[in-house]
Amino acid sequence: MSSQSPLQVIVYDSPEHEHLAVRRAIESFELATDWGLPGGLTETTQATLHLGQAYGNHSAPLGTSDGLAARLRADAPDTTFLLWQDPYFEEADGHYAAHVPGVGDFESSCNANGTPHIALFGLVASLREAPALTTEQWLAGPGETLLGTRVRKAIDDYERPDAVA
Numbered sequence: 103m104s105s106q107s108p109l110q111v112i113v114y115d116s117p118e119h120e121h122l123a124v125r126r127a128i129e130s131f132e133l134a135t136d137w138g139l140p141g142g143l144t145e146t147t148q149a150t151l152h153l154g155q156a157y158g159n160h161s162a163p164l165g166t167s168d169g170l171a172a173r174l175r176a177d178a179p180d181t182t183f184l185l186w187q188d189p190y191f192e193e194a195d196g197h198y199a200a201h202v203p204g205v206g207d208f209e210s211s212c213n214a215n216g217t218p219h220i221a222l223f224g225l226v227a228s229l230r231e232a233p234a235l236t237t238e239q240w241l242a243g244p245g246e247t248l249l250g251t252r253v254r255k256a257i258d259d260y261e262r263p264d265a266v267a
Contacts, residue, residue: 105163105164105190106161106162106163106164106190107161107162107164107187107188107189107190107196108137108158108159108160108161108162108187108188108214109131109133109158109159109162109166109167109170109185109186109187109188110133110156110157110158110185110186110216111128111133111156111157111158111170111174111183111184111185112154112155112156112157112183112184112185113128113151113152113153113154113157113181113182113183114153114154114182114183114184114257114260114261115153115181115182115260116151116153116178116180116181116182117180117181120177120178120179120180120181121151123177123178124151124174124177124178124181124183125151126177127170127173127174127177127178128157128170130173131159131162131166131169131170131173132159132162133157133158133159133162133170134157134158134159135152135155135156135157137158137159137160154260162187164187164190165187166187167185167186167187167196167197167199168197168199170185171185171199171201171209174201175201175207179203180203181201181203182201182202182203182256182257182260183200183201184198184199184200184216184257185198185199185200186198186199186212186216188214189212189213189214195211195212195213195219196211196212196213196214196216197209197211197212198210198211198212198216198217198218200250200253200254200257201253202252202253202256202257205252205253205256206250206252206253207253208250208253208254210250218250218254220248220249224248225248228240228244228245228248231244232244
């Protein structure tokens with residue numbers, strides 16, 4: 103089995119003063135808009151941060167997503183990003199991480215398309231622990247933590263600029 107899998111990050115919004123830190127993080131994890139193909143890191147790539155465009159690497163060591171997410175949160179806390187590392191084989195889980203300043207963070211296992219997995223067992227357990235809550239209360243509290251609805255909605259709004267807020 104391989105100890106590598108594709109890793110991608112999309113930066114949706116970033117204040118100008120954090121662009122250099124974001125570019126350095128992306129480059130240090132060997133991600134590029136051409137997905138790590140030979141000759142990918144040109145001066146243009148290094149000098150510009152392309153918002154909304156995927157930066158990737160087809161052969162990132164497993165666990166790289168944790169390091170990249172932590173570095174972006176630390177070095178560029180006001181930057182909105184989504185990243186995921188694919189599962190290393192079909193039945194495994196990948197890693198999804200999203201950060202939206204002022205909204206929060208959400209991490210989950212995911213599939214190769216970056217779609218978070220929500221464990222049915224965890225969902226049922228969370229609902230059982232809060233039987234007196236209405237659905238709306240549960241979604242605003244324990245459900246928000248489990249499902250990441252606010253963060254995922256904010257990311258979806260970046261992906262679909264025509265979305266209604």
